[in-house]
Amino acid sequence: DGGITQSPKYLFRKEGQNVTLSCEQNLNHDAMYWYRQDPGQGLRLIYYSQIVNDFQKGDIAEGYSVSREKKESFPLTVTSAQKNPTAFYLCASSIFGLIKNQPQHFGDGTRLSIL
Amino acid sequence: SQQGEEDPQALSIQEGENATMNCSYKTSINNLQWYRQNSGRGLVHLILIRSNEREKHSGRLRVTLDTSKKSSSLLITASRAADTASYFCATDGDSGAGSYQLTFGKGTKLSVIP
Numbered sequence: 001d002g003g004i005t006q007s008p009k010y011l012f013r014k015e016g017q018n019v020t021l022s023c024e025q026n027l028n029h030d031a032m033y034w035y036r037q038d039p040g041q042g043l044r045l046i047y048y049s050q051i052v053n054d055f056q057k058g059d060i061a062e063g064y065s066v067s068r069e070k071k072e073s074f075p076l077t078v079t080s081a082q083k084n085p086t087a088f089y090l091c092a093s094s095i096f097g098l099i100k101n102q103p104q105h106f107g108d109g110t111r112l113s114i115l
Numbered sequence: 116s117q118q119g120e121e122d123p124q125a126l127s128i129q130e131g132e133n134a135t136m137n138c139s140y141k142t143s144i145n146n147l148q149w150y151r152q153n154s155g156r157g158l159v160h161l162i163l164i165r166s167n168e169r170e171k172h173s174g175r176l177r178v179t180l181d182t183s184k185k186s187s188s189l190l191i192t193a194s195r196a197a198d199t200a201s202y203f204c205a206t207d208g209d210s211g212a213g214s215y216q217l218t219f220g221k222g223t224k225l226s227v228i229p
Contacts, residue, residue, distance in 0.1 A: 004157075035219075042119075042203060042219040043158075058216065090157055103148060104217065106157030 002027045006091050006107035012115045013078065013085060021076045021110045023091035030096035032074035033104065036060060037088040046089075049074055050096050078112060086113050119147075119204040119220035127226040134191040136223040138204030139184075147180055148205045148217065149189050158203065161189075196229045 004025045013019045025032065031050050035043040045058030049068040063082025068074055074093075078085045088111050092104040122137045138147070146165045150158040164171045164180045164187065171178045177190040191198055201222040 006157075040221065042221040045216055045218075048216065092158075103160035103163055104158075105160070108157045109155070111155075 004107035025093045029093035033092040035090045121220045121223040125224045138187045152201045194227045
């Protein structure tokens with residue numbers, strides 16, 4: 001079955017610690033995205049990548065970093081510079097092509113909390 | 116920036132009734148998409164409607180788009196308890212040549228009572 005796998009499902013961060021959230025897809029999609037969702041809110045874009053070895057900042061990139069070394073993988077690091085990291089993090093992927101904004105496929109999220 | 120805004124924020128109906136959710140947006144769009152999110156899960160794509168389309172159907176879902184009013188509606192007919200979820204609209208907003216971003220609203224939380 002093709003899909004997106006996010007791990008871990010729950011993650012706890014200590015003060016001053018960096019943590020990395022994993023996102024893997026086997027849909028052969030070029031584009032991948034990271035969103036943050038706070039309670040009762042919509043999704044806000046953190047970073048996105050349209051192709052391997054390239055990524056762009058979204059609306060709330062400060063305190064986060066990403067890499068895209070492989071087509072299948074787009075890990076997100078929440079750094080100690082992100083002072084309010086408690087949220088639900090969602091990874092998504094889509095076909096990238098001439099037609100913009102194809103439907104996005106989502107993983108089941110990682111819930112990050114502060115210890 | 117929040118491009119789409121759903122209305123109402125919450126909706127509670129009896130099983131078998133129809134549910135209508137609305138989405139308003141600010142700038143011109145290429146397409147508008149609706150997604151569903153069950154509690155604690157990721158989003159699932161429901162339907163995409165292009166700016167030159169006025170209505171689209173998929174099973175029990177009917178989506179309309181009025182670009183002159185910058186609004187869209189999602190109708191779920193003959194609702195079931197399993198339709199209980201949050202529903203989000205997403206637009207491509209102020210997309211320039213290099214923009215492939217979607218902007219999501221805050222969602223409508225639908226509760227279908229058995």
